Amino acid sequence: MKKRVLVTGASRGIGKEIAVRLASKGFDIAIHYHSNHTAAINTQEQVNSLGVHSSILKFDLANRDQARIAIEADITENGHYYGVILNAGINKDNAFPAMEAHEWDSVIHTNLDGFYNVVHPCIMPMVQNRQGGRIISMTSVAGIAGNRGQVNYSASKAGIIGATKALALELAKRKITVNCVAPGLIETDMVEGIDKEIVNQIVPMRRMGKVNEIAGIVSFLMTDDAAYITRQVISVNGGMI
DSSP, X not given: OOOEEEETTTTSHHHHHHHHHHHHTTOEEEEEESSOHHHHHHHHHHHHTTXXXXXXXXXXXXXXXXXXHHHHHHHHHHOOOXXXXXXXXXXXXXXXXXXXXXXXXXXXXXXXXXXXXXXXXXXHHHHHHTSOEEEEEEOOHHHHHOOTTOHHHHHHHHHHHHHHHHHHHHHGGGTEEEEEEEEOSBSSGGGTTOOHHHHHHHOTTSSOBOHHHHHHHXXXXXXXXXXXXXXXXXXXXXXXX
8 A cells, every 4th residue: 555645735836846746756645725726636637647546635724623624534535644744834924013913813823723733633543553654844944043024924934843843752752753844935936026136145055946856855754764864954945044
């Protein structure tokens, strides 16, 4: 039986690249999306073309019951997850004095509460299977160093680092590794329109990263060669920090 991996936010960007990369390595993929069904189907078509099985889950990361019901139903129908990739997230940037309560709440509830809402229903089936596993959360350079105009986003991503490190301690004896990947400026919709001169100023490598460079790290962390790597934050940022 092939190992299954849940990838949140797999309809586009980094999540889609991760889903397709892992499918190319032989993993069955559970494709999560929130709103863009057409994009999720496109990801599924690419995944299926690689000869693996896939399923699609639709839920809002911030909605605990919705996430639990969708995940439990998928596990019941298709089996437990060997890996969980927490990729989905949002940003609502604003200077803190001008930040509205909904801008704070939506980012925290989606990014940080989403960690609990997704991982919690996956854990016990993973543990009970006794085959180990991989949990990889996507944080950010903003979660490590902070970023002007992103107090909410930085807080959510720093919280993910703390949660990841603590969970790694709890699951280490179960042979389940728990790590963070911390991207810098990656060519996705989230940074669309950023001025090239700004990139040159803040990134020593003087370019944005590419989605395949994030997917490559995630793919490695899913392998047996990465079985002794846990509780780590792996930065992929062109030397920003």
